[in-house]
Amino acid sequence: MSNRIQEIVVRDHRLDPAEAEVWITVVPEELTAATRIGGRLMGPRCPYSATVEVAYPLRPWKREDEEGDSKSLTMRVVIPEASLWEPESPFLYQGPVELRQDEQLCERVELSHGLRVITLGPRGIRVNGQQLMLEGIQGERFSEDGLEPLHQAGCNLLLVPVTARTIPLWEAADRLGFLMLGKIVDRETWELAGTLRQHPSCLGWVITPELMHHEILQAVRFSPLSFGRSHLVGCEINPHSLGPLPDGIRFVVCEEALLPLLANYPQPKIVLAEREFDELQSPDVLGWVFTGNIGQ
Numbered sequence: 631m632s633n634r635i636q637e638i639v640v641r642d643h644r645l646d647p648a649e650a651e652v653w654i655t656v657v658p659e660e661l662t663a664a665t666r667i668g669g670r671l672m673g674p675r676c677p678y679s680a681t682v683e684v685a686y687p688l689r690p691w692k693r694e695d696e697e698g699d700s701k702s703l704t705m706r707v708v709i710p711e712a713s714l715w716e717p718e719s720p721f722l723y724q725g726p727v728e729l730r731q732d733e734q735l736c737e738r739v740e741l742s743h744g745l746r747v748i749t750l751g752p753r754g755i756r757v758n759g760q761q762l763m764l765e766g767i768q769g770e771r772f773s774e775d776g777l778e779p780l781h782q783a784g785c786n787l788l789l790v791p792v793t794a795r796t797i798p799l800w801e802a803a804d805r806l807g808f809l810m811l812g813k814i815v816d817r818e819t820w821e822l823a824g825t826l827r828q829h830p831s832c833l834g835w836v837i838t839p840e841l842m843h844h845e846i847l848q849a850v851r852f853s854p855l856s857f858g859r860s861h862l863v864g865c866e867i868n869p870h871s872l873g874p875l876p877d878g879i880r881f882v883v884c885e886e887a888l889l890p891l892l893a894n895y896p897q898p899k900i901v902l903a904e905r906e907f908d909e910l911q912s913p914d915v916l917g918w919v920f921t922g923n924i925g926q
Contacts, residue, residue: 635656635658638655638656638657640652640741640828647711649708650745651707651708652723654706655703656705661702662731667703668688668727669705669725670687671685671709671741672685672724674713675723676713676720689706691706716746717808720807721744722743723744723745743828744830746758754898754916764809764917765785766919767788767789767920781807781808786809788810788811789813792815792819792822792835793822796812797825797826803829811834811864811883836866836883837864862880863879864880866883866884867888869888881898882895882899883899902921903918903920904921
């Protein structure tokens with residue numbers, strides 16, 4: 631019989647310095663006693679570092695159909711002394727995941743995965759335990775040739791609308807070392823954002839003021855957008871939306887001129903600015919996003 635892969639979910643089960651363990655759950659169309667998952671992850675790979683690549687095979691872990699609650703197979707990959715993904719050194723592990731039925735290859739999917747932990751605490755954003763000041767660019771169209779000099783100049787964040795046109799940027803950000811904030815403006819873009827949730831570059835989502843008290847906010851906070859990753863949800867603030875924020879908003883995005891009006895907001899800020907500036911040293915500020923003309 632033929633078979634197909636319906637979904638693949640990747641989880642970082644353990645990220646110890648000595649050893650990382652990744653769980654890969656595959657949901658096939660049909661799951662029988664003759665269904666098998668194979669493949670490997672190879673790496674680390676990074677455009678800014680010379681590396682020695684090693685192949686790490688997918689090994690059986692557990693079958694989740696014993697009680698009929700799920701129809702999936704979970705494999706695991708163990709990587710000794712793994713290289714973690716971060717903007718300065720975006721190490722990736724990549725390789726095929728194969729579905730076989732009755733010993734016949736049915737489908738092969740290429741997987742790309744970065745190991746990382748991102749947290750937001752009292753002292754700002756930390757990537758793999760190291761504090762990071764965000765220095766970003768807002769836009770919609772970026773060429774890969776244009777992204778490389780931005781990275782060399784210290785840019786580590788892209789703020790872009792979630793559209794079909796911007797989806798390839800998440801893959802480029804994985805490889806080149808940018809964190810991504812996707813702007814969600816309606817239910818259609820929220821559903822599209824769900825396809826991006828497992829990218830290591832995905833920092834989180836920014837909703838517009840119009841959605842601040844909309845049901846979509848609840849969907850963004852609790853939906854599979856965050857499945858397998860810890861993502862941040864923020865809100866864009868303008869002079870007409872300076873009221874109390876709903877639960878679940880972890881940060882705000884605002885223009886530089888609004889900073890004095892937001893002094894009493896408990897959420898940290900990402901500042902929109904038409905110029906680059908380095909004087910943002912307050913723990914209340916996570917970083918800035920340049921909104922001027924970058925010649926795109």
